[in-house]
Amino acid sequence: MSDLRAAVAAGVFGADDAFRALLQATVETARGIFHAKAASVFLLDEATDELVFEAVAGEGSETLLGKRFPSSTGVAGWVLVTRQPLVVDDLSKNTRFSRDAAASTGYVPRSLMAVPLLAEDTALGVLEVLDRPADVPFTLAEMDLLGLFGNQAAIALDLLRRARRAQAALAGDGELAALARFAARLEAAEDEQREAGLALLGALERLLA
Amino acid sequence: MAVLAHESEEDLPAWSLPAGAGESVLLPSAWPERVTREWAWGGATGAGVRVCILDSGVELDHPLVGAVQRSVAVTKEDDEITVADDDAGDLCGHGTACAGIIRLLAPECDLTSVRVLGAGYTGSAKVLIAGLEWAIEQGFDIVNLSLSTTKKQYVDRLHELADAAYFKRSMLIASAHNMPVESFPWRFASVVSVGSHESDDPFVLFANPHPPVEFFARGLNVEIAWLGGATITATGNSFATPHVAGLCALILSKHPELTPFQLKSVLHLTATNVGGES
Numbered sequence: 446m447s448d449l450r451a452a453v454a455a456g457v458f459g460a461d462d463a464f465r466a467l468l469q470a471t472v473e474t475a476r477g478i479f480h481a482k483a484a485s486v487f488l489l490d491e492a493t494d495e496l497v498f499e500a501v502a503g504e505g506s507e508t509l510l511g512k513r514f515p516s517s518t519g520v521a522g523w524v525l526v527t528r529q530p531l532v533v534d535d536l537s538k539n540t541r542f543s544r545d546a547a548a549s550t551g552y553v554p555r556s557l558m559a560v561p562l563l564a565e566d567t568a569l570g571v572l573e574v575l576d577r578p579a580d581v582p583f584t585l586a587e588m589d590l591l592g593l594f595g596n597q598a599a600i601a602l603d604l605l606r607r608a609r610r611a612q613a614a615l616a617g618d619g620e621l622a623a624l625a626r627f628a629a630r631l632e633a634a635e636d637e638q639r640e641a642g643l644a645l646l647g648a649l650e651r652l653l654a
Numbered sequence: 655m656a657v658l659a660h661e662s663e664e665d666l667p668a669w670s671l672p673a674g675a676g677e678s679v680l681l682p683s684a685w686p687e688r689v690t691r692e693w694a695w696g697g698a699t700g701a702g703v704r705v706c707i708l709d710s711g712v713e714l715d716h717p718l719v720g721a722v723q724r725s726v727a728v729t730k731e732d733d734e735i736t737v738a739d740d741d742a743g744d745l746c747g748h749g750t751a752c753a754g755i756i757r758l759l760a761p762e763c764d765l766t767s768v769r770v771l772g773a774g775y776t777g778s779a780k781v782l783i784a785g786l787e788w789a790i791e792q793g794f795d796i797v798n799l800s801l802s803t804t805k806k807q808y809v810d811r812l813h814e815l816a817d818a819a820y821f822k823r824s825m826l827i828a829s830a831h832n833m834p835v836e837s838f839p840w841r842f843a844s845v846v847s848v849g850s851h852e853s854d855d856p857f858v859l860f861a862n863p864h865p866p867v868e869f870f871a872r873g874l875n876v877e878i879a880w881l882g883g884a885t886i887t888a889t890g891n892s893f894a895t896p897h898v899a900g901l902c903a904l905i906l907s908k909h910p911e912l913t914p915f916q917l918k919s920v921l922h923l924t925a926t927n928v929g930g931e932s
Contacts, residue, residue, distance in 0.1 A: 532890060535886045585852055588889060595833060
């Protein structure tokens with residue numbers, strides 16, 4: 446029975462939490478790999494053309510989740526629109542950047558690595574890694590590693606996005622909401638009722654085939 | 655606005671060459687025995703070469719950029735795309751960074767900024783294509799593309815434009831992607847695609863025997879122009895690309911007769927790992 450429920454709901458009852466945990470683990474790992482002070486994932490909200498803090502590890506993790514800013518601003522914006530990974534240093538000595546960053550995040554990094562999160566031909570968002578150790582020279586091997594890691598983060602973000610879409614379709618007034626309610630009732634039903642319900646569902650399937 | 659791949663300045667198509675008509679297709683033949691950097695760009699400044707930066711705009715009067723001959727912006731409202739003169743400068747800093755690098759190598763080239771980035775993510779591929787169409791129409795010698803798109807539905811059009819540019823003697827210089835994704839236009843053979851190497855010498859250029867990335871230029875810890883007249887240090891193929899655009903401007907200012915095919919050959923022959931002294 447739980448198979449039916451999972452199939453109908455595409456695992457989205459509670460899946461948002463699981464995917465969020467996956468994204469959180471992703472930024473924690475990114476932070477660890479690069480020995481950085483903080484790492485974050487931004488999801489592109491296409492409806493409003495904004496980038497939204499979706500997961501944050503380290504500095505700012507308490508306050509930044511859910512914050513949003515226009516998709517073409519800041520280094521994250523560059524990376525999103527050019528699809529090109531970038532690393533910038535010496536940011537804190539630049540007053541303009543500091544002001545912009547402080548306004549949007551409350552935290553001014555010294556250096557920043559950013560990579561676009563791409564799933565097939567769609568740009569989903571951006572992964573940023575802030576303040577890797579200043580005393581170790583940056584190398585292109587790290588840049589390649591960032592690209593590879595960005596690919597993994599993109600897959601996690603894509604799963605989250607799909608789960609949310611499925612959830613929106615199945616929840617509340619969503620167009621498939623009746624399906625979710627049906628699955629829930631079937632699961633709660635007595636054996637006999639459940640069998641009848643499944644037989645009816647089988648008949649419906651044959652009708653639509 | 656449309657530029658077609660088959661467009662030509664000839665009235666009639668030249669599909670064949672009749673016997674004895676070799677005189678009608680004379681080409682420069684005074685090539686040196688060995689193409690050296692001295693021959694290719696020794697003493698050159700980029701003067702007379704028109705370089706277009708298709709990016710986020712260029713900040714006016716940045717000390718590392720100097721004069722920008724023209725700035726236009728491509729905008730999209732509903733489905734209407736407009737190309738118009740613009741004085742808003744650079745919206746995010748990326749285009750100014752590229753302009754500063756081109757100026758460093760080719761101090762006297764003409765720079766034109768075409769802003770195709772900065773108006774948000776949505777619709778950016780259409781705006782990019784409109785900007786590229788405009789740039790090819792204007793006949794720029796070099797177009798710097800420190801950007802790419804992953805949108806597959808635009809691949810055919812981009813490919814057609816890249817070929818049109820190649821045959822109209824506009825050399826497109828495009829950033830390669832150091833990520834495991836399919837993106838464009840850098841993968842096309844009619845553009846020069848650029849990745850990064852780790853040397854800090856702006857004139858070190860490596861030819862890659864394993865394309866699609868054709869050349870590696872300086873892209874690690876580059877001092878770049880930043881908004882507000884400032885500079886910062888940055889890494890990325892976005893900054894390797896304008897190094898090659900600047901080199902091409904130098905070469906074309908000394909040898910304006912070169913076609914994109916010949917220009918790419920000169921880049922290859924003068925590459926650090928092919929025979930060019932650094």
